[in-house]
Amino acid sequence: MSPVKQRKLRLSSAWLSFPIWAWLLFFIFIPLGMVAWYSFGYKPGLFSPVSNSQLSFDRYREATSGTFVKTFWNTLEIGLLGTALCILIGVPFAYWMAVKARPEWRGLLVAMVLVPYWTSFLVRTIGWQIILAPHGFLSNFLQDIHLINGPIEVLYTRAAVQLGVVYNYLPLMILPMYVAFERTDAAQREAARDLGAGRLKAFFSVTLPDALPGLLAGSLLVFIPLMGDYITPSVLGGARGNMVGQMLAQQFESAQNWALGAAMAFILMGFIIVTVLLVGVCFLTLRAGIRWTRRLDLEGVV
């Protein structure tokens, strides 16, 4: 290929990549840069949400001091527990869908997971508000069959938020896990069974390690949007299911303090990044540990 031709080719691929760069610039880098800039400012008066005439880290101090930091920890707890519950429910379900269910049903099963997800996030969440209402049909029914003595008191508690986030983000765990399980090799499972592994051992030693990329992708897809969720705690949460997303929105809307809101947004991002890194490090250490303890010496075989 002549050098001229190569140059032309590169130019055209540069053009092809233009949309992604424009998107990154205008929708990620510029807005993030502005939020970062605001976070060093302050609120000058009742009618001005932000001013940058004096720059300081005071907003970060304000957001991490005393009462606000509790909300960050609450959110982290809800996020970690929610992701764990999604794994507990999503992994067996995805395994069943991909491996156990009859192949001609799989399309239908995927549709059953996906179709509710197409409904508006808000509408799905409000649906739970109706189900959980203390004098709603579920509560009345449970009282009629004498399972409970008084009205259910789940709505506007942290339990309701926990339930809501698991319900809302579960498909994001099931789908990557389904794809990952579907790509695992049935022959390997068979080989494991032939070599004496029980069902559980075959699953944990062969199938699950093969599907780990799916588990990681699913956990990230669930955990990251969950941490910034605003709708679920607003609809189901009440005072006790308070999450950072609401606190942040409140700073930008009713409190009109964009500087503090921007600082909170960056602290939230920090929380997410640190958690993801920590989990990643734990995971790698664990895997290295398992590999080391179970390592096979194949020298003699050759």
Place this chain on the structure above:
Amino acid sequence: MKILVPQASAPRLTRRALLGGATVIGLGALAGCTDRAYAPTAAIDGKPEDRLNVYSWGDYDDPANIRRFRRVNGIKVQMDAFASNEEMIAKLSTARGTSGYDIVVPTGNYVPQLIANGMLAKLDLSLIPNFNNLEESARGRAWDPDNEYVVAKTIGTTGFVYDTAKIKTKMASWSDFIAAAKGAAKGSTSVLDDAFELASIYLAANGHDLNTTDSKVLEQAREFLVNDFAKYIRNFSSDPSQNIVQRDFVLMQCYNGDARLGIDEGDYDGWKFVFPEPTANLWMDNWAIATGSQHPDNAHAWINFMLEPEVGFKDMVYNGYPTGLKGQRELAEKRDVDRLDLIFPPDEVMDRLTAGLLTKAQGALVKILNEVKAVAGS
């Protein structure tokens, strides 16, 4: 004068802030497109435009009225809703007259700042002959003495509802509210998601002025609300009528009209509303035209339409708040409107209410609300 002089805080934020943000990225040129001044309001030419954009509180206007205005004038009416004055102001101030909204509905205490910051267009009262239908008491209020910018829409006050099946004691004051929240309604108390109203509970119960700017009193309010009261709060409500219908809580701070709406829509007889002693917020929402409105003829026609006695009456029956129009109470009595005592507080109550102001304490109040939320959530 307690109301802040707002010139000093004129919102230069958008241009400067945008410019600053953009400089960080190295794209100063981008910021050039924001103009310092507000976009001009279109001229009134006596010819109706083809549409009208109304920005009001959620579920605040009888849809039947809106349909009738559409039909009579043959124009499109676009309704949009906000949940707090701050939210509405944020949109107006960042859009600088290009929000597209013609009609906005600010609460009285926010009006001086809106005017001073040029967010409202002047009214032409000659196009609003129905202005004369308003009672004297609803005209020329402190925030706009000559009604140059705003016209009364709705008057209301704050109180609380409680479930008489759960709370058996006599409930008459904010002190009773606090006692019940810690006692019979423990773990089932809801307060309004509003900084002024939350602080009012403490201030009224302890005999302070609701508009106090005394930093010692505010610190006491903070101390009580954050360290003592917050843990008893189950919910910060922005839609109390829905909570009343669903019987979500036993004790709920709410506005009188929302209480009526919720009690009427639900099928539970146990609710009771209290106009608490010694005082509570007396507020008034107002019709106004946003600076930069492109449909000023329609906007004036809308305000005039809303001040017709029959139209105002419908709105009052719908949202449960008096309109300040003459003769509405008599009309309501004649037509046997339900729960009149909730729409029109008795004179004895009206005499002891306090008109809430926007003071320099607002920042402190918002901070208290945020802290209370953080504590209640943990």
